[in-house]
Amino acid sequence: MAENNNNGASEIKETLNQSEAFILKYKKAIICGVSVAVVAVLACLLWNNYSDKQQVKASTEMAKAQEYYGMAVQGDMPDLFKMALEGDSLGHAGFKTIADEYSSTKAGNLANLYAGICCARLGQLDEAAEYFDEFDSEDDQMISPSAKAAVGNIEASQNNLDDAVKTLVKAADMADNNTLSPGFLIQAGEILESQGKKAEALELYQRIKDNYYQWVKYSTIDAYIERVKE
16 A cells, blocks of 8 residues: 555656646746747837827837846846836836836837836746737737747746647737747647647647748658657
């Protein structure tokens, strides 16, 4: 009986270890997904052709927060991410305030993306998801999908796996390109595999094979397909 109990305990421990490893993987994936959004932020800066007073005021307020953000990214400094997000003791506004007070401006909209990234880097995943959802990048094929996929990775890290799959597939649909879509579909497929849903994972992998020939890792997709074939 003692031996059986030990075996049972070992099995439970192994299951927990696998689950923790899976969740940790997707916490790390948030940074990967958000990194795409970080690069995309640079493209967003091309929007800064502000004409009215609110736009000018919002972009001026953004300057210090963007400065803190740039230093935080270079040095991976949580304190600076927090200052970029919440503002500083000198009265400079953070992305949270700018997103709230200038929501009708392009700068205020962009502040949502910055705020989401800062929250993710600070481990505030629920808030990060909210800011990513608030961000509207006018139906582009890079920035919006990256933000949406970051939400999916947050959901996966919190073990909301069904929601994560739906969100990642939606991100792939939004992008519909060889750069982003295959990666999002791979993530969704791996989540489905972890749930034992091999047939559903196969559908996503086959979709990559059929539609995204120019994906940089296209040569690897057959291995994914073979792995889930029954």
